[in-house]
Amino acid sequence: MGSLQVNDRSRFPDPVYRETVLKPLFDGARHFHAEALRRIDRAHLVMLVETGILDAGQGAAIARALQAMEREIDPAALAYGGDVEDYFFYMERELKQRTGADIGGRLHTARSRNDIDHCFLKLGLKPRIDGLLAACRRLLAGLIAVATRDRDVLIVAYTHGQPAQPTTYGHYLGAIIEVLIRDIERIEAARAIVDLSPMGAAAITTSGFPIDRHRVAWLLGFAAPLQNAYSCIAATDYLTSTYSAIGLLFLHLGRPIQDFQFWSSFEVGQLYLPNAFVQISSIMPQKRNPVPFEHLRHLASQTCGRARAVVDVMHNTPFTDMTDSEAETHEMGYQAVDAGLRVLDLMTATIEAGRIDPDRVAVNLSRSCATITELADWLVRSEGLSFRLGHEIAADVARAVVAMAGDLPTDGFSAFKTAFEHHVGRSPAANAAEFARMVSPEHFVAVRDRFGGPAPAVLDRALDGYRAALAGFETKAQQIAAREAQAAAELDRRIPEIAECA
Incomplete structure (x- = not known):
């Protein structure tokens, strides 16, 4: 028995090596890479014939055999x-077997399994x-469409939870759009x-x-x-660059996904998903579970x-x-x-469907005094105060309104007048109506019309730029697809031509 084991393991392949290495690699090649290997054989043959490394008769014999193998061999079977x-040697x-060892062996001239x-x-x-x-471009198009709709x-907008x-939903989505463009x-x-x-x-060396x-x-x-021949077989930056970029894409998408889940919570409720995206509880009939965001998070x-692996x-x-x-x-x-394709498709659908x-936004803005920064800014612009003094007055107003569970535009003027007089020693120029207009969320957005802000005119210009970026991505993809289709058509044409040149 011991002698039999030694004899068995003196012959290639060792049974364990066969099952753990060779078989999985063979199955992977026939499943994922058979078509690419077929194309490589055909392109290499065309080049060998066109350069005269193989003569017409040799090329024709190989071309006919490759055509027959394509018809008669199903890699999946x-x-x-x-x-x-491995699959290459198969x-x-x-x-x-179809051409004879001499002719068939010539196809491997000037190449290696390395390249x-x-x-x-x-x-x-x-x-x-x-x-x-392509899925990224669909998501980008969806984001631009919704940002335009909800400009x-x-x-x-939240910081630190x-x-x-x-701000506006269009402005928020614009931030996601810009990161996606860079991704x-x-x-x-x-x-x-x-x-x-x-x-x-x-x-290694050509x-x-x-x-x-x-x-x-x-x-x-x-x-x-790729120019340097050593780099062709040694450099893996094509692999690390690709998966580094993919990893960053989904790391970045994971962040707004977290926001969307938070926004759709019962307590916040500023984002609503329609019933088509909502699952119910098996025991609690009142529950609306926006579970797409959970799937998006874990798939991302x-x-x-x-x-990263x-x-x-x-x-x-x-x-x-x-x-x-x-x-x-x-x-x-x-x-x-x-997995990434699932994320991109689901994210596109949920963003387009969400409203x-x-x-709920009005309630949360009112309860939180979220426009109070504009009060400090306005005091600088209209009353000539320093920003720090304006900030202190605004802080007093916010504390008073929150304490009374009030609404800043309708309930804040009295507190504002008291705080202003306390800090400045005189009455403010604004009346209650001017105060209410100035601390309204609509005014807050409208006056933020600097480059990159949420005001309509600047956001429109940003959206125009996003559409131009999307159009550029589409054009580039179309140009690449056209070039590759032209090359594939030429390769498909040249093999039959070579096969008929005997």
């Missing part, structure tokens, strides 16, 4: 048998980034790194054959080849955590080709993208 190392064996691996991983990552960016809708000042730009910048082809680097790296990059839909956290896997790894940055790490990243409750 394959089962790992342990007789080849497909190479199939090619050799192939990084290439199919980049090809697998690009459409996932594109899907995420003038008052809300209570307490009512602070009135989209970060993801686009990461995608530009992914969009550089490693093919032609071979193992090749002595007269390869055309630019041609392969074009046929595969890349913007260009899952996405952020998974993205991908980045952390790269920590303290050598600057060379290594398995840490390859298929299984990417597959973990795909889970982050899948601000003006009655």
Whole structure:
């Protein structure tokens, strides 16, 4: 028995290694990367024929075999048998069986699994980034639409969990919009790194054959080849940049999600979700549970955590080709993208469906004296007081109104007159009507017409800028999609042409 075990483990693959490493990698490749590997074979073949590295007859034989393999082999139906190392060698064996070992073995001229691996991983990552960016643009469009709709809708803005000042829902959403725009730009910048082809680097140093790296990059839909060949097989910043940017996106989205849940609480109630988004209690019939915000929160956290895990896997790894940055790490990243897409779609829907409750906002503004800062400002502008003195008068007024559970515009003038006379030694110029207008939330918003403020004119200009940014993102995505579609069409055309050149 002992001798049998030694013999078993002297032959590749060891059964444990097969089940824990080779089989999962084979299954991952056939599930996630089969189409990318097919495209790499086709593009590399076109380049080999066009450069004369392979003659027309050799190219035709390989092209016909690749076409037959595409028709006859369903990657999803394959089962790992342990007789080849991985999916690449399985497909190479199939090619050799159809063309003969001499012809089939020529397809691998001037390439390595090193550049192939990084290439199919980049090809697998690009459409996932594109899907995420498309969902980001939909969210951005939804945010802009609601911010435009609710440009003038008052809300209570909070700091440290307490009512602070009135602003508008459009102004609040504008802050989210600006962060989202920057997050989209970060993801686009990461995608530009992914969009550089490693093919032609071979193992490390390119090749002595007269390869055309630019041609392969074009046929595969890349913007260009990555220049340094060592970087092609060693650099993982395309991976860390992507998942760092994704992690930041969902970290940032998690913050307004927290606000939305707080705003929809019974005690605050300034944000209302319609019944289509509300679940009921199994025992308490009065409950309206806006649970989408809970799902958004935990899914955003899952996405952020998974993205961070991908980045952390790269920590303290050598600057060379290594398995840490390859298929299984990417597959973990795909889970982050899948969860993130759920967040983006659900967040878009809830923001579009939600409404601000003006009655609850009015009550909370009244109870909190949230416009009192404008009283201090107004005293500086109209009475010539220092801001600190104006602040002290305003503080006295706020304390008096809160103590009587009153409303600042209707109940605050008497306290204001008393405080002003106490601090200044004379009566204020304003009467009760002017005081009420000046401390109203509408006036508070209207006079904040500086760049970046909530007043209608400046917010309209901001919204115009947000729409322009969205249009730019859409145009860029369309241009990339058109280039990649053109490349894919050329690759699909060239293989049949080569196949007929025998």
